[in-house]
Amino acid sequence: MQKKRIAVIFGGKSSEHEVSRVSATNVIRSIPKDRYDVLTIGITKQGRWLLYSGDTSAIADGSWEKHPDNLTAFIAPAPSVSGMVVIHPDRTEIMKIDVIFPVLHGKNGEDGTIQGLFEMSGIPYVGCGVLASAACMNKAVTNIMLEKFGIDQAKFTWFYAHEYFEAPDRIIADTEKELGSYPMFVKPANAGSSVGISKAHNRDELIKAIEIAAREDSTIVIEENIDGLEVECAVLGNEKPIASIPGQIAPASEFYDYDAKYNDANSQLYIPARISDELMEKVRETAVKAYTRIGCSGLSRVDFFVTKDGRVLLNEINTLPGFTSISMYPKLMAASGIESERLIEELIKYAFERNGKDV
Ligand SMILES: Nc1ncnc2c1ncn2[C@@H]1O[C@H](COP(=O)(O)OP(=O)(O)O)[C@@H](O)[C@H]1O
Ligand SMILES: [Mg+2]
Structure with missing residues (x-):
């Protein structure tokens, strides 16, 4: 069978640029190379789109940006192109793309913006569509929707x-x-x-x-302020998604801030979460309910607070959760029997499924 061409997009103008580079490194390493040709497109903090063909190891530390072979490239919005336009010094090349994997967090990458471009291009892509991405990125909109769906949350x-x-x-x-x-x-x-x-x-x-x-x-x-445990659940799939075993984060600082998330070795993860079986089930059910009602697809990590008196309160939905080596999403999936290679394959499968194309 002919290999499919997958474009991994990383970086971006968001404040989570660095995290995205680390996540992308892990995603690229987990893509089965016998079946996929991987193209990597990096977006610099200034917003330049570059086709990067160097070593994956230079992505995490940002040195990929200096690679002499980088070429300006961008996804064409026109479905007639169905791929990427690459600008060489002496010519322009069109490269077809079978599927896009955006490993972007935050602004422009996780909020429906780039998903709109993918929709226009007609190329299948991993993860949530425009509306679900935008709804989950805006905490006011998420909270208003959850209220309507009768899902408990903080006042x-x-x-x-x-x-x-x-x-x-x-x-x-x-x-x-x-x-x-x-x-x-x-x-x-x-x-x-x-x-x-x-x-x-x-x-x-x-x-x-x-x-x-x-x-x-x-x-x-x-x-x-909710005084509770922070419990997270990974969800995978389209119309009938599955929920992982919930896990728990125990931040070292007063709350789970940027440092606690990425720089602090004292922040602990517990998988499974240290809550009763009954509460585990409640978390999983609520995660799937929120995911399907909001119309998520592919993947999302649904985050909760679980209080001492047994309340399960939804905090937020991350439509492109981290894929770093300390990230919850891949760990929760692995704990639920889906190791990273299979996880990536499933995500690609769901991208094609949503687009009505065969894998
Ligand atoms: N209502 C709340 N009560 C208690 N802690 C909260 C509340 N909202 C957020 N936090 C703390 O702040 C952290 C970051 O907030 P969150 O809404 O998850 O934003 P982000 O999208 O930046 O992860 C949470 O992981 C939690 O530690
Ligand atoms: Mg959060």
């Missing part, structure tokens, strides 16, 4: 940053009334990797936290 409120700057006193008073007490979690609606998120213990901190969040996004979400 929340949201507003636009400009509304706050126009009437700060009113917004603070409304927020305090709505949520009742401190501490509160203040988040830019499009947060990823905890960037711009703060825990506010009093009104002064709330004001500062809103200003910090407003630097990241024009929409701000504020939630009551």
